[in-house]
Amino acid sequence: MKNLDLLNDWYKKVCVPGFIEYDPVQFLHRYKKRQDIEIAAFLSATIAWGRRDLILRSAEKMYALMGKSPYDFIISGEYKKLKSKRPCKCIHRTFFENDLKYFCRGLEHVFTKYKNIENLFALSPDNIWNGINLFRNEMAKVNKNVFSKHISNPGTEEKNGSACKRINLALRWLVRLAPVDLGLWKKIKPSALYIPLDVHVSRTARKLGLLERTSNDKKAVIELTDKLREFDSQDPVKYDFALFGIGVQKN
Secondary structure, three states: OHHHHHHHHHHHHHOOHHHHHHOOOHHHHOOOOHHHHHHHHHHHHHOOOOOHHHHHHHHHHHHHHHOOOHHHHHHOOHHHHOOOOOOOOEEEOOEEHHHHHHHHHHHHHHHHHHOOHHHHHOOOOOOHHHHHHHHHHHHHHOOOOOOOOOOOOOEOOOOEOEOOHHHHHHHHHHHOOOOOOOOOOOOOOHHHOOOOOOHHHHHHHHHOOOOOOOOOEHHHHHHHHHHHHOOOOOOHHHHHHHHHHHHHHHO
């Protein structure tokens, strides 16, 4: 039970309101309208890789382009003024203005068809991977059937795919409860979520003996999440905070 005590201690240390101002989740907390929060979740998670200070700076730049309401920016068609081809503004590393336009066009379609993003994922509430595949397909449908490299492919039941860290992060923000996550979505339970697996979380998990698989892919996500469900079957991804905190301490 040593790992359980360690994880619970770190969860209590890290999952506190003060965490918000240093994390991309802060952009979700800025909005009141559910559509704005959903958009902020998927866009913020999409650029959530690299140094945290640079992620926050890039997100500020992205939301400045979208005005007071990302949803209004998308539904009004304002996004069509963004450039479609390079050279165009770099928003964050390999995410450019034309990538933002891709997301806006796709999200406009999703909101028109499903009213909100939760309704799309709620079509398969107990299988997050199916929801990710559906989201990926719907986004491509109105973008000339081109799949964005910024929306990972989880594969199928037969074929293993990506860990889908960024979408799993967005889902954690939207489904889990406060103080850090928002608990906005009610049709998907925290027990159905999967750990947002990145290099740092996977490295810490392996050092603790929680993950044996050496590749950071979908199978690794399932293996680690299943292990964390042994500690808390109702809310396994709460330990994302703990693995993050332990990793930061040791680095």
